[in-house]
Amino acid sequence: MQISVIIPVYNEQENLVKRLSFLSDQANKFPIEIIVSNSPETSDNSPKICKNFDKVRYLQSEKKGRAAQMNFAASKAKGAVFLFLHADVQLPEDFYNQVKTSISIGNKAGFFAYKFDKNSFLLNVNSKFTTKDGFFAGGGDQCQFFTKEVFKSLNGYNEDFCIMEDFEMIDRVRKCKVRYSIIQSKAIASARKYKNNSWLKVNLINGYVFFKYKLGVDPIKLRKMYKSLLRESV
Template identity: 75%
Template sequence: MKISVIIPVYNEQENLLKRLSFLSAQANKFLLEIIVSNSPETFDETPSICKPHTKVLFLNSTKKGRAAQMNFAASKATGAVLLFLHADVQLPDDFYNQILNTIKAGNEAGFFAYQFDKNTRLLNFNSKFTKTDGFFAGGGDQCHFFTKKAFETLKGYNEEFCIMEDFEMFDRVRKAKIPFAIIQSKATVSARKYENNSWLKVNLINGYMFLKYRLGVHPTKLRKTYKTLLREGT
């Protein structure tokens, strides 16, 4: 079964180098399609980074925004399963077989538990909440995957959401009662937000943003608030 790995990027040349090296090696062993969906606002060397990788399909998205970039790539993908990967997230080595087994078990969607690339007590505490389907489960760092049929049934990501598109998507998955699973082989997530701010600040901001999302605040206002509060860094 072919899995299309879709990576939406905006000035992510350094992280993309790591992701493409790993995925290209995996594509020599498994049936993978690797698609990089580039933001029209990117100004770094992302196109040059992708060029030497013969197994990578590089696309310039017609619209900016992660949701739009992911939908655009999904429309070009040929895999039976779509896996959405952030450029700063490392998949576990066994991701291909884990996804196949999850789909074969009757699930049509899912995501991965994760750990951080820094081993601290506070970050490890956060990662524990990614193992189960709780209040904050289903964020984009958890690497969403869907059968293409399920993704089309859901009509893709909601492009109105310039932030929180990941949670909005899995809210619809739950509402539609599409069977999904959380894979316990952990992805590895960058701790750069916590390093640029602090553990307490990031968690308070995340909680505040999630509350405003649940209260129905418009995504553009959410994004403006988020950029004001959080030092995102590089």
């Protein structure tokens, strides 16, 4: 079973080197397709970095935004399963076998629990919530994956969402009663938001923006709101 790992990027050259080194090693062991979908607004050396990895397919998206970049890459992907990865998230060593097993027992979608690259009590509390299904589960850094058929049946990510596109997608997965799993082999997410802001501030902002999303606030307004409140690019 081939898995297409799709990475939407926007000025992520430092993280990209780490992700592509790991994924290239994995692609020597398993049938993994690696696709980088670059934003048209990227101004760093991401294209040159991709050329250094012969197992990486570099695509230049015509549209900006993670949803558009992921959909574009998915339209070119060859794998039976699509796995969407943020550039600042490290997949676990056994991710291929974990996804393969999940699909083989009847799941059509899923996502990973994660821990942070910084060890602290409060961040460990956050990561604990990613191990279980619930109101906030499935989005953010949880590395969603889908069979190609299910992804197409859901019409991919909603490109009207310039933020919260992953939560909107998992909401549709639940609404359509697609069977999914939460892989307990943890990915490693970056704690950079928490380094630039306090733990309390990040969680209050995330909760507030998520609540506004659930109320149906326009995604463009949500993005502006998030950027104004948090010292972090979106």
